[in-house]
Amino acid sequence: MGRIAVLYSSVGTGHKTAALALSRWIQLESPQWEVQCLDVLSFGSPFVKAFIANSYLEMVKRAPRLWGYFYNAMDDPKARDGVLNSINELTARINLRRLIKRLRSFGPDVIVFTHFFGAGAVAEEFLGSVPVYYVNTDFLSHVFHRNPLFRGWFVASHEAVLQYREDGLTQRVYLTGIPVSPSFLQRIPADQARRSLGLQEDRTTVLVMSGGIGVGPLDDAVSALARRDRWQVLVVCGNNRKRQLEIQRRFADKSNVRVFGYVDPINSLYEACDAVVMKPGGLSSSEVLCLEKPMLIIDPIPGQEQRNSDYLLENGAAKAVFHVKATDHKVEEILEDPSKLRSMVEACRRLKRPYAGRDVARILTRGGN
Incomplete structure (x- = not known):
């Protein structure tokens, strides 16, 4: 005691x-x-x-x-x-x-x-x-x-x-x-997670996260992904309510885009996606590693996020998105290359704790x- x-x-x-x-x-x-x-x-x-x-x-x-x-x-x-x-x-x-x-x-x-x-x-x-x-x-x-x-x-x-x-x-x-969270030990099949979110089970699904405080070039990344009509794009804006409303308005005519604020628990969104476009926070990156999802890093904040990014890139668990307006091409490059995807998943498996x-x-x- x-x-x-x-x-x-x-x-x-x-x-x-x-x-x-x-x-x-x-x-x-x-x-x-x-x-x-x-x-x-x-x-x-x-x-x-x-x-x-x-x-x-x-x-x-x-x-x-x-x-x-x-x-x-x-x-x-x-x-x-x-x-x-x-x-x-x-x-x-x-x-x-x-x-x-x-x-x-x-x-x-x-x-x-x-x-x-x-x-x-x-x-x-x-x-x-x-x-x-x-x-x-x-x-x-x-x-x-x-x-x-x-x-x-x-x-x-x-x-x-x-x-x-x-x-x-x-x-x-x-x-x-x-x-x-211990909940990350309880895996959910992707098709089940997509059904729970009302998504199509057979479509490529990409999660975009701006971090808990909701900063970063979200709009351009979402715009690039949304033009792939057969893809489903899930956008998490964190606690930035203003950013959430702006993105909802901007993509109101895009049926393949779903916008969220702060999500807790977020497990279903992670499980539903094929790849995560994200800011490299230490906690969120650790969660993604646990679920063995390929990460694409956008606009890391100089300081702790840049160091997290360097660590993930060096160890092969992530790729950097240098041109945010071409985010969809970077995602496609990974998902359509089995060897690249397998390498990233294996890196996640090595690093996850x-x-x-x-x-x-x-x-x-x-x-x-």
Whole structure:
């Protein structure tokens, strides 16, 4: 019997999805453990929550290269002790007093984060009394994830393990993968998934995803795919309601296009498709890997998405779409070449880690063993 606090920050959707998936795995693996899954930002001031969430969103929308510059420039051990990190930790410490109070009231035996905001401050607060772990939700790590105050780290690639070694962190770095929902173990045949969505069972079906925050050149990709009248195009716009309505209006006369907002669970859409055109978020890419679907990557955000893209491309699980208006040709090139398709599916099979959440849960509930 024990208690575990799983903490995320509502910046994007992947961190929350990973936290919820991990919480579910803990409940399945150790039902005697009590789990609380909490949004760190909900315990700070509304101003700080809005600033952190919106500043990231606006930057990746309007100045993605600037975001990439900051992300890469700050990925240096010296930056962890620099001014910006000091401001980050001070902001967290001041704004998370309610969180600390909530955690002390809950009395966790273990704390685990899926986003770095507040993680260092909480680790310092509970140093020596409660171990704090960190789950990376991208395929490569950032120096802010590699805080030496953490008891251990869960990573998604051998490359990430090497990043930790370069920082002198050689112990308790666990290569588990990114936690995805246990539901991804329960496969659905493509024809069944298509029937459940009211789709034609015998038609090529392509899923287009813009990521949870709904950014990226969706319109051009959908337009290219929609001109293939025999194809079925499923479009997921995430939490960007404005983008969803715009695309629905633009393609209202195209009967082969279906537009969705944020979809949870998304399993049926994944299973129904032959290929996924997507932004390379760590969590969504991990889900697609588990279902062994070929990925076509569009417009990765400089920084973590570009690194995810590089990892997937290097390992053969994805292809890059350099000319978005020709997305349909890129999809066709893969689906009509059995050897290319087979190679990508085999790469997905090598990289997938559907039991990542189970492995993390077992380590957390067994004292790091």
